[in-house]
Amino acid sequence: MDQHIAEAIGRPDLIRLDDRLVCLRFETMKVVSALAAVRHLLDTGAVRRGDTLLDSSSGIYAYALALACHRHGMRCHIVGSTTVDRTLRTQLAVLGATLEQMEPCSDLKLDQKRRVERIHEILAEHPEYHWMRQYHDDIHYLGYRTVADRIRAATGADGLTLVGGVGSxxxxGALARYLRAAPDGRSAEGPATEGRTAEGRSAEGRSAEGLGADGRAAADVELVGVQPYGSVTFGSEHVSDPEIIIAGIGSSIPFGNVRHELYDTLHWISFDAALAGSIDLLRRHAVFAGLSAGAAYLAARHERERTPGRTVLFIAADTGHRYVDTVHARHRQAARIADLAPHEVSDRSELALPWSRLRWQRAPAPAPAATTSP
Known part of the structure; x- marks a missing residue:
């Protein structure tokens, strides 16, 4: 029996949509990483019950961290994006978390930059606060070990293609590393190495035992990342989407805990194409999920058709409730996914809307995405 609602919320469902397409469906995915990260910090003495945990969020992580703090008796302070809605503000308030929400801003890049600046101001005023650094610390990989174990038990993990939004x-990244590793946490190339943060190795990073240096191991697991246009993470900042940057799967600033060398293929998917995917996912399979799930579903269907014999699993990171007005209410406008196909490119300079695909081949980070500090 679960001891707290966060444990139930963080446990995903595995849903077979057809013989080679599987959906890993979360109610709120980042609860998995927040719970494990806070538990580890307590276990190692990095924080104590009653301390204040601090981070920036556009929405989902704020809720996840608030739940983890509620579970473990911590205080929670969030610097929130302009996109944090009334429902989430109310939940955070009742859970006891404090929220500083940025003033309305039409430029999401500026919004993200202002939030990071505010984090540093708060730390200067309150050095006793612990910054969770969800975008920079490998401690957030830890919670996905049990999820990977469950996937391995259900699919065998050999001949598996994993598809999902890159995000942080x-x-x-964590699922691919754990799935590629042997069950004892060792890769085919020898003992697993320590995790890293953007600032080098740390106590938190060293906790990510079982993660190989480059993720390579005996298990045949392909990793397909999904990105929005305009994201710096894999170098699409020169292409803008006339709608929006899909929150949660891309970024306008470098993220320190993205391991580019883990990814085999990248799909860049526009808002309109992701909307079509979300609508088809609900209409065809009755899975009510968010916009990033629609993008991952679209990419997963394409990868399934390209690779007969492989099982393709895609991540649905959250439910569709936040997207009712912006996505699902527009179902009559959605394109048929049968009419959509990616533009195959060999270089990022060739990226074009609404959908592009590139064989990344576990290459290192492009220059704009490289970072050495949060």
Whole structure:
């Protein structure tokens, strides 16, 4: 029996949509990483019950950290994006978390930059606060070990293609590393190495035992990342989407815990194409999920058709409730996914809307995405 609602919320469902397409469906995915990260910090003495945990969020992580703090008796302070809605503000308030929300801003890049600046101001005023650094610390990989174990038990993990939004790298990156590793945490190339943070190795980073240096191991697991246009993470900042940057799967600033060398293929998917994917996912399979899930579903269907014999699993990071007005209410406008196909490119300079695909081949980070500090 679960001891707290966060444990139930963080446990995903595995849903077979057809013989080779599987959906890993979360109610709120980042609860997995937040719970494990806070538990580890307590276990190692980095924080104590009653301390204040601090981070920036556009929405989902704020809720996840608030739940983890509620579970473990911590205080929670969030610097929130302009996109944090009334429902989430109310939940955070009742859970006891404090929220500083940025003033309305039409430029999401500026919004993200202002939030990071505010974090540093708060730390200067309150050095006793612990910054969770969800975008920079490998500690957020830890919670996905049990999820990977469950996937391995259900699919065998050999001949598996994993598809999902890149985001901070903690979900897709961690799952790929754990799935590629042997069950004892050792890679085919020898003992697993320590995790890293953007600032080098740390106590938190060293906790990510079982993660190989480059993720290579005996298990045949392909990793396909999904990005929005305009994201610096894999170098698409020169292409803008006339709608929006899909929150949660891309970034306008470098993220320190994305391991680019883990990814085999990248799909860049526009808002309109992701909307079509979300609508088809609900209409065809009755899975009510968010916009990033629609993008991952679209990419997963394409990868399934390209690779007969492989099982393709995609991540649905959250439910569709936040997207009712912006996505699902527009179902009559959605394109048929049968009419959509990616533009195959060999270089990032060739990226074009609404959908592009590139064989990344575990290459290192492009220059704009390289970072050495949060």
């Amino acid at each position: 790298g903690a979900s897709t």
